[in-house]
Amino acid sequence: MPLILGIETSCDETGVGLVRDGVLLGDALASSVAEHARFGGVVPEIAARAHLEALTPMVDQALAAAGVRLRDVDAVAATAGPGLATAVQVGLAAGKAYAVALDVPLYGVHHLAGHAAVDVLEHGPLPPRCVALVVSGGHTSLLLLGDLARDPVVHLGDTVDDAAGEAFDKVARLLGLPYPGGPVIDRVARDGDPRAIAFPRPMTGPRDPAYGFSFSGLKTAVARWVEGHDGPPPVADVAASFQEAVADTLTRKAVAACREYAADTLLLVGGVAANSRVRGLAEERCAAAGVRLRVPAPRLCTDNGAMIAAVGDLLVRAGAAPAPLTLGARPSAVLTHAWIGPENT
Template sequence: MKNTYILAIESSCDDTSAAVLLNDKVLSNEVANQSVHEQYGGVVPELASRAHLQNIVPVVAQALEKAKVGKEELSAIAFTRGPGLMGSLLVGTSFAKSMAMGLGIPLIEVNHMQAHILAHFIDEGQKKPEFPFLAMTISGGHTQIVKVNSFFDMEILGETLDDAVGEAFDKTAKILGLPYPGGPLIDTYAKEGNPEAFAFAKPNISGLNFSFSGLKTGILYFIQKQTALNANFISENLADICASAQHTIVQILMNKLKKAVKQTGIKQIAIGGGVSANSGIRTALTAMGEQYGWDTFVPKFQYCTDNAAMIGIVGYYKYLNGDFTTQNTTAQPRLSFK
């Protein structure tokens, strides 16, 4: 079969990424991060889109150079159409459309959340999920349980009714006075703490849906109450607070997964999204897999956070399917599963 070279572009939030894939193998996967948001305690959309404008040309050039692939060798260009921040998406969408038009090659639109799921099919010699499987996508903006019937047949079984799990981690970190992004810091401190030091109430949400706003508020009130009694409470108990909060969040996620397996009978479980880099979640999933006889799939760290390689693998399978988009396509910040 003829080799397929896909240039992929990801710009849904605050990371500018470009990757080159040869069929289902990654030749390069370059990411430019944006540190400008740290002083604001969260991503500022206007600043993010400006940084994408500065980063996209050098990042694409670097990806092509590292892959040792010339522009004329490319088979197609894949890009993130959504969901994400409108300004950020516009940069990647406009660049991909222009480059595809200039080279006279097909353009492929990709759903960011589907890409997190299909990142498991990047070929690095690892075992891959078999259809159908259950995917839990966990990120700063999404928390979903998805039944994956095929590469492009996916059904959401449950999702968050309010805050996403990544937001719960980051807001908890903010309550504790930790810098942005706080989720990874909670994970780091949690390794040194007692996960059962403090008990936080878990929301009672029916079905396979999630809710994290109540937990976030509960942690806030708990910290306010304790610091009123002891001004040094956070500094004296930081590791235990982080461990307890993380343990509660992990339990919420794993209980829903257990319920999903019981409902569907599917025992192939994959996780994806930025929060799937959390060590507590990875450890808990592996342990539950061993306990209940599940086949579990955890992505490599570089494919958890926003990256263009995952956009490229979707682009590859869409290319094989002849599923191309037109120059009339537009960015969709609230793009849903098809």
């Protein structure tokens, strides 16, 4: 079976993975998050330079972990979008270089499809039909999925402003907590009362889009509460109440989508899928609704090379046509298919 090298550089993680026939053989990951922390967010040029420095060492580490040689690679898959323009360009250029040097095909992969595909490496093939809730720093989407390697992706709803992960970062900053905000809020919230403050559940009114998302207003509600509070805010209670509002909104809409579209499986993926309350509430609501929940291990929820290799593996096994070497980065690519090429960009 073909061995696929996957490369992911859409944001601040340099990820490399090696997959063969649905099995992750080895992977490696470098993060530049510490270099961005003092800015309170990712600086694109710093991320791009970090990718340049880390990419070759990560390829070497992944090969060593997998116990294979570079010349054993049969195809290369690289994120072609969406993401930070300069960061995506680094990984895609590297993917082209490896493909040319090894004389193997290149596949341009949509970053969000990678988040969905990575679960295959842990739990086996996806069902013929499922709903995916993709929740990350830049994206919050409800998708109806068929065969990832062949079928178009149907968007049931997307965020219209701040994604859930972005809201975690901004609320953490409001509370004086370090960047990135998701892990620290999850940790601090364990000592708080999720019912202490009745923050709104955004875009859940009768006139709102059933599967749309908006977290900017929730972030603003937290800011106004903190500003209006007399004295230092109870950080743990604010964090827990905010986190509960996010988890409640996400899981409520996701389970409703499963019911409406007769999908018996919910796929929860993306960086925010590592959040303990989002995972826990999803488990509760899916169990009550008779829906099977599939969530990758937390280390595979954040950006990584394994997820891109997983898409490449699916595409190769489906006989998909490779991308031309003229393929350019698509920083704002809309998810219509798992691959990115001239025919769908």
